[in-house]
Amino acid sequence: MNRIKKYILSSLILLIGWGCTETLEVDPTSVITTNSFWRSENDAEGALMGMYVELRSLSQGLHQLGEHRSEILSPGLFGEGVFILHRNQMNADTPGHPDWSGFYRVINTANLILKYGPEITFSSQAKKDEMLAQAHAMRAYLYFVMTRTWGDLIIREEPTEGFGADVTQRERSPQSQVFQLIKSDLEAALQLFPDQEFSIGRSVWSKPATNALKGEVYLWTAKRMNGGNEDLQTALEALNEVDQADVALLDDFQDVFAFDNKGNEEIIMSIRHQDLEPGNYLWFMWIIGAGVPSNIDQETREKIFPIGGGQGLMVTSDLVRNQFEEEDSRRDASFFEIYTINEEGGRDYLTNIQQKFPGTIIGGNRVFLSDPILYRYADVLLMKAEAKNALGMDPSPEINQIRQRAYGDQFAGREFEDMGREANDEAILKERLLELVHEGKRWWDLVRFGKAFELVPALQDRVGEDHLLLFPISNSVLSQEPLVEQNPGY
Numbered sequence: 001m002n003r004i005k006k007y008i009l010s011s012l013i014l015l016i017g018w019g020c021t022e023t024l025e026v027d028p029t030s031v032i033t034t035n036s037f038w039r040s041e042n043d044a045e046g047a048l049m050g051m052y053v054e055l056r057s058l059s060q061g062l063h064q065l066g067e068h069r070s071e072i073l074s075p076g077l078f079g080e081g082v083f084i085l086h087r088n089q090m091n092a093d094t095p096g097h098p099d100w101s102g103f104y105r106v107i108n109t110a111n112l113i114l115k116y117g118p119e120i121t122f123s124s125q126a127k128k129d130e131m132l133a134q135a136h137a138m139r140a141y142l143y144f145v146m147t148r149t150w151g152d153l154i155i156r157e158e159p160t161e162g163f164g165a166d167v168t169q170r171e172r173s174p175q176s177q178v179f180q181l182i183k184s185d186l187e188a189a190l191q192l193f194p195d196q197e198f199s200i201g202r203s204v205w206s207k208p209a210t211n212a213l214k215g216e217v218y219l220w221t222a223k224r225m226n227g228g229n230e231d232l233q234t235a236l237e238a239l240n241e242v243d244q245a246d247v248a249l250l251d252d253f254q255d256v257f258a259f260d261n262k263g264n265e266e267i268i269m270s271i272r273h274q275d276l277e278p279g280n281y282l283w284f285m286w287i288i289g290a291g292v293p294s295n296i297d298q299e300t301r302e303k304i305f306p307i308g309g310g311q312g313l314m315v316t317s318d319l320v321r322n323q324f325e326e327e328d329s330r331r332d333a334s335f336f337e338i339y340t341i342n343e344e345g346g347r348d349y350l351t352n353i354q355q356k357f358p359g360t361i362i363g364g365n366r367v368f369l370s371d372p373i374l375y376r377y378a379d380v381l382l383m384k385a386e387a388k389n390a391l392g393m394d395p396s397p398e399i400n401q402i403r404q405r406a407y408g409d410q411f412a413g414r415e416f417e418d419m420g421r422e423a424n425d426e427a428i429l430k431e432r433l434l435e436l437v438h439e440g441k442r443w444w445d446l447v448r449f450g451k452a453f454e455l456v457p458a459l460q461d462r463v464g465e466d467h468l469l470l471f472p473i474s475n476s477v478l479s480q481e482p483l484v485e486q487n488p489g490y
Helices: 002-018 041-057 059-067 101-119 125-150 175-192 207-224 228-244 253-257 281-285 298-304 329-334 377-390 396-410 421-436 442-448 475-480
Strands: 073-075 267-270 314-316 335-341 347-354 360-362 365-367 373-376
Touching (some): 041 101, 041 125, 059 125, 059 442, 101 125, 125 175, 175 207, 207 267, 207 373, 207 377, 207 442, 253 329, 267 377, 298 335, 314 347, 373 377, 377 396, 396 421, 421 442
Antiparallel strands (some): 073 314, 335 347
């Protein structure tokens, strides 16, 4: 009941943030307004919970923006019609991705917390500081996702609490200013977090998660915003700081994603999904019941059933599957290949299903309640390798930690040795592909490394059309934001 109450209160806060507090001429005592809500620690906790509920609603969009334009996915048995992003054929009418409205809703909740939270009396200063730190980190993360997606952005540091054009209609600010806000929020969050501790489940922002985000932000600005060695060094320092927390690579790769092992030592930040809450989006990479032929073997039946809400829309592409060695434990833990038995008794490839986020079985039904992962320690290690290599340092130790786990007893002969900056970069980018496939990282990696036009088949004949590195702004947003102009090229 307490959880439900908090959820209701947080939902009200989200609505209040968009409303005008002076609309009504009467003030019935039954109406909850901004001023009447922000009075207690429980009020603030309800708003904080609402912020994470709204983040969960973005999880599909985060995956679409971070992976679907890359070479990782191809149409499944029933997915040919949904591949605007995979073909890189977006336009303002059919962008094929979420618009930024949902992102600004979460940012508005963070802004409400940052405006009203400091005035509330808490049971301890540490609790208040941690709440404010989480709001700063969330705002930094979402602006980081958005500016990589759309470039220049409307900057909102205050909650929207009125209907006037001066409040609701804004022009976009240059991307350089967006990154100033992101970096300012990161520093504010890191100063406010009282310690290196994680929450149960590791699904709220923490100091280690914020340092992981900071490392990625500064890698991006070093490579894409002319930040140079200064930003690279800042990135490396932030990533090294993550080691001060309770983090480590698990011994077995597949254990990282086990449903009964959520919030394990490798997870740094995830989006929590629990029973009786909305499931996540990864059903679209599971086979649909209508697509299961009768001539599959028993092992496959046991693997894919029960199917649950599978849709068979997207699968791991042949291009990516063929880059995994058979001895690499990440292969079977990332996707499962489905074969049919032909009349001669041979096996014919049919399709594949993702294996990192298969959900769980409840009451004989598959429910997609795996937690999407925003950051984990393997990602941090490979970002360290990337920063070190760009600074002229040897990235071998971090790469070999990843490979040692991936190959286990077969690691001998696969040790990585420093080959020079350019060759090292190629190796790091491929290692990130093999390690992080289906975790919503690949498109951003390709852009950061400057390899999108080289490695994405749909872009290989479009070299020079650099506007494609940003997404179009949907017409639905442009119709609501008259001061916003479409990105060039769209």
